Amino acid sequence: MNNADIKVLFGTTAPQVYPQQPFADVTVDFFDAWSKAIRQDKQAKLYPDIIAFAFWIRKANLEKMKGKNGILHTRIGRGMVFHIAPSNVAINFAYTFAFGLLTGNANIVRVSSKHFLQTEIVCRILKEVVVRDSFHWVEERNGIVQYGRKQEEWSQKFSGICNMRIIWGGDRTVQEIRKYPLMPRSNEITFADRxxxxxxxxxxxxxxxxxxxxxxxxxxxxxxxxxxxxxxxxxxxxxxxxxxxxxxxxxxxxxxxxxxxxxxxxxxxxxxxxxxxxxxxxxxxxxxxxxxxxxxxxxxxxxxxxxxxxxxxxxxxxxxxxxxxxxxxxxxxxxxxxxxxxxxxxxxxxxxxxxxxxxxxxxxxxxxxIGRTLDMDIVWDGHDLIRELSRCISYGK
Amino acid sequence: MAFADFLEVSPYILGKEQKQRMLLNRFQELTEIHRKNCEEYSKILTAWNILDSFSSIYEVPFLPVRLFKELELKSIKDEEIFKTMTSSGTTGQAVSKIYLDRATSVNQQKALVKIVSAFTGKGRLPMLIIDSPSVVKDRAMFSARGAGILGFSILASDRKYALDENMQLDLDRVKEFLEKHKGKRFLLFGFTFMIWQYFYKELRKIPKCIDLSGGILIHGGGWKKLTNEAVEPQEFKGCLKEVCGLEDIHDYYGMVEQTGAIYMQCECGHLHASIFSDVIVRNMKDFSTCSVGEPGVIQVLSTIPESYPGHSILTEDEGILLGEDDCPCGRKGKYFKVLGRIKNAEVRGCSDTYE
Known part of the structure; x- marks a missing residue:
């Protein structure tokens, strides 16, 4: 494994695991700050997909989502989520990252080796917000990385340490990534061809x-x-x-x-x-x-x-x-x-x-x-990601 | 109108009106033949609501060239298949499968002889093939390269291969050929890329070791690989002249889906449609016809195919119609230029996209 093969666009390749409750106040505050920063960014304004994402992570929307989802107070993030983002829909890496973080997890998001300006812009603003508003925990617990499809060691490494793996891309990608074993209690969510x-x-x-x-x-x-x-x-x-x-x-x-x-x-x-x-x-x-x-x-x-x-x-x-x-x-x-x-x-x-x-x-x-088929949401492809990315603590009678 | 009628006419003599009349008649007939005998073809025409009679050749429906890769299209019974030709796709790619009966195969050769003779003169000439004999070894499945070589071979009185089994230039054999036919005109035939890679590049090492100034080179197969090496047609010609004195050089445009009816390049550098074929350049927004000078995608029409529904095909090549009946070389018919393959499209969406 060569550090030269991996490009860290944000955060770290060794995230600290510090599980939190889904939609924890500190998380929602971070997202709201990020949302505002994106909406005020001149470059970001040129991309409707980035702006739609910014609206999706704004406080009002997250609170609404939280409200709709009933009792979450006995739930907590699973630990670390490893995401393989798709390479054709530029903004999807940001959504999958948000799903992982919102549910209280540390994250490694592998973005496509294809160059997208959207990825660059979103990561730049993310870094700026973290520094400006002192959300240092976000960069300690998360990493957005880029490495070639051929650099299998990295996918293997992250697969071996994650508690949850999310694979976007399609049937072939799912087969390819499934070669790398997960820890016994880890699980995965796959988004195959539909x-x-x-x-x-x-x-x-x-x-x-x-x-x-x-x-x-x-x-x-x-x-x-x-x-x-x-x-x-x-x-x-x-x-x-x-x-x-x-x-x-x-x-x-x-x-x-x-x-x-x-x-x-x-x-x-x-x-x-x-x-x-x-x-x-x-x-x-x-x-x-x-x-x-x-x-x-x-x-x-x-x-x-x-x-x-x-x-x-x-x-x-x-x-x-x-x-x-x-x-x-x-x-x-x-x-x-x-x-x-x-x-x-x-x-x-x-x-x-x-x-x-x-x-x-x-x-x-x-x-x-009609007209809303591309709208991303935290319930996707039949998966309720809030529940699947967190664990439930039972107690009492 | 039977195919034989076209053999009676000199390939580049008919003007627009006469030619169109002959072609319309033939394409009407071919469309009917295939509609009757090829179930898939008939279903496609029905789905597009194509009527039975056309008022001009511009109305003749065209199949996309890729369909011959996806489907096995034939208008004959299996026992009538005389040979099957395939396109020379790179490994892993689907190849076109073209089914020939004896009649269509013979007609391909007859048309080819007529077309090439119009440039080389009547009578067979000795021919030096710039390729390896191994290409034509497997006769059961003809690759486009093998088919091209065998097709042109019937124009030759004596033929020799310039390359050995390992694609190495066999200079002794070439010299022997030249010695034997000293003072006579002779033909050279090969595929553009092979000529450049295995013939020219070797000759360049020992310039002027052979004199090919008495030869006529006919080459085809496209420029894609040479464009990758940044070799332009003009440079190709110039380089060959420099190393071996070859001056009479003709590119041709053709494809395995319409073997025989090739488009030869004239002295002015233009590709010409012969009496056996025609080209229409189409605008891909709506398949409307492009006018002279307007780039579009090339549709090719051939009077030959009776055993498979390939008389009218939309290629994946871009080109420009340069004119009709008025090329300075004096040949009648349409003349055009090929710009190259259609570019691959950058596709969005999320089905399997791990990169």
């Missing part, structure tokens, strides 16, 4: 005033194109709920609106080539009956049937599948454990949740309105 889809009510789309239609399309664009339709929570399939004629009309209106918004997408030649190949492949394999294109910005492929496992229908760069359903259970039947997010419009989220609970489905961990 699939997401949407259910839209045709009537609700038809009822929208023009302005709102545009907003819905913007939301859908943000859910999908913003991450090249490659995020775990980006919908690939749109299920239409409603009467046949209404569905037909709603489809046209909705896709037309999405197309208008999608014109701002960076449609590189290679993306068109891949997307065109993919849609032709689905057609050749008899999966789709008709393809509608809005220039090359948007392809909508109508499914012949709902496949046994909807997660087989995967688009990219603005290729979506659609299918008209007569009731929500029709699609729930085709949901496997791979399915993460169900984005809805014109349907009560609770309605889908209730059906899921009643219907023994293995998949769907979150139900959110």
């Amino acid at each position: 699939y997401s889809f949407a259910i839209l009510s045709a009537e609700a789309v038809l009822d929208l005033p023009a302005q709102e239609k545009r907003r819905l399309a913007e939301g859908f664009y943000n859910d999908t194109y913003l991450m090249d339709q490659n995020a775990c929570s980006s919908p690939h399939l749109v299920c239409w709920l409603g009467q046949e004629t209404a569905v037909q009309k709603a489809k046209d209106l909705f896709w037309e609106a999405v197309y208008e918004v999608s014109k701002k997408y960076d449609l590189a030649n290679m993306k068109v080539s891949e997307k065109y190949t993919l849609v032709c492949e689905y057609a050749a394999k008899s999966k789709v009956s008709a393809i509608k294109n809005y220039e090359n910005y948007l392809y909508v492929a109508e499914l012949k049937d709902l496949p046994k496992d909807i997660s087989d229908m995967r688009g990219k760069y603005g290729l979506f599948f659609e299918y008209a359903i007569h009731g929500i259970p029709e699609v729930l039947k085709r949901v496997t454990a791979k399915v993460q997010t169900c984005a809805v419009f014109g349907i009560r989220e609770g309605e889908v949740a209730e059906m899921l609970l009643e219907y023994p489905a293995q998949g769907i961990d979150r139900i959110v309105p």
Whole structure:
């Protein structure tokens, strides 16, 4: 193990373990100071993802989260959490770090070896806040580090001393990191490849005033194109709920609106080539009956049937599948454990949740309105991270 | 219109209108053949709601070139497969699989002979192949390199390989070849990168040890690897002239998915579509047609493929149409320039992203 192989962006590679209660006042105060510093930073203001993170860690939001989570006073952080952050969504390292720290743990966050300005900015402000407001305990108990994928010794070392390991990235990453043993009582949370889809009510789309239609399309664009339709929570399939004629009309209106918004997408030649190949492949394999294109910005492929496992229908760069359903259970039947997010419009989220609970489905961990699929939260991918990153002390009778 | 009709016409003589009429007729027919005989092709056309008749060749649907890597596309029965050609992908990459029956294979050769003869003159010439004979050893699976060599071999009266089994220049064999055909015109054929790496770089060590001024070099296979070494087409030509006197050099553009219908480079440095083929440059925003001078992605159309649905293909190469029927070299038809492969896109999102 060579110290030259590791770059410490913040804190230390040997964090002091000093467990605390989740949402301890001192922790919340630190986050609030960090949040303010980010929001006042000229450079940070240029990045909406950084600003969204700053809002997420502000005191009011953390207090709300704490309040929603009931009795936490018998809980305490597990010790040290080792995080492997993903390399495509720049800001996610900050969220996973916050999850670990908020729940009262020391942390080592390994960020991607890919260079992101967001990482640099967030770490710079973090250092400034720690010095300015004397939050020295934060740098003694945490480390944000960078090392190459090939520098396996570091992943092995941190895996061997952590009480909890969090792996973001996907199936391959999970396999790769699992080679390194954990201590007998340690645990891990893995964020593997997932699939997401949407259910839209045709009537609700038809009822929208023009302005709102545009907003819905913007939301859908943000859910999908913003991450090249490659995020775990980006919908690939749109299920239409409603009467046949209404569905037909709603489809046209909705896709037309999405197309208008999608014109701002960076449609590189290679993306068109891949997307065109993919849609032709689905057609050749008899999966789709008709393809509608809005220039090359948007392809909508109508499914012949709902496949046994909807997660087989995967688009990219603005290729979506659609299918008209007569009731929500029709699609729930085709949901496997791979399915993460169900984005809805014109349907009560609770309605889908209730059906899921009643219907023994293995998949769907979150139900959110269209436009909110990328919103990070401390309950993610079916994991309640507050509870999983802390231990519960039982006493008395 | 049968393929044989195209063999009756000189490859670079027809003007726009006559050529388009002939091509439209043929592509209409080929589209019907494949729709009838290739289930996957038919499903794709149905999904895109492609009608049965076209008013111009610009309406002929095109398959993305990568589809030949993903699927096994053929319009013949398995027992009719005469040979299967594959693209020369690097290890680990998927390769295109192109299924040929006897007729399509023969037509590829006939077209190639017609096209190349238009540059080299009628009659076979002795040919020096700048490659190793080991490339064509395994005849069951033809790589693009092997197929290219074998294809061009039929143009030769006598052929010799300039490199040995280990890709080393066999200077004695080259000298022997030159001695034998002294005073005659002869052909040289090879792949651009191989010529540079294993032929030119060796000759550079002993300049002017051989005189190839009586030869015509035809080379293809793309510039990607040479661009990595920062070698420009002009430099390639200049360097070869310097070390061995070679002056008559023609690049060609072609691909295993449309073997035979190659695009030869003329004396003016332009790639030409022959009577057997055509190019359309498309704007990737909406697949609209680019006008002369406007860069886009190249669609290639070939009159040859009957055994697999590859008569109209959208490549992953960028290019520019330079003109039609008015190249200073006098050849009719479209002429163009290849700019290189489409760049890989930087992709966002979070599926497997540990770096």
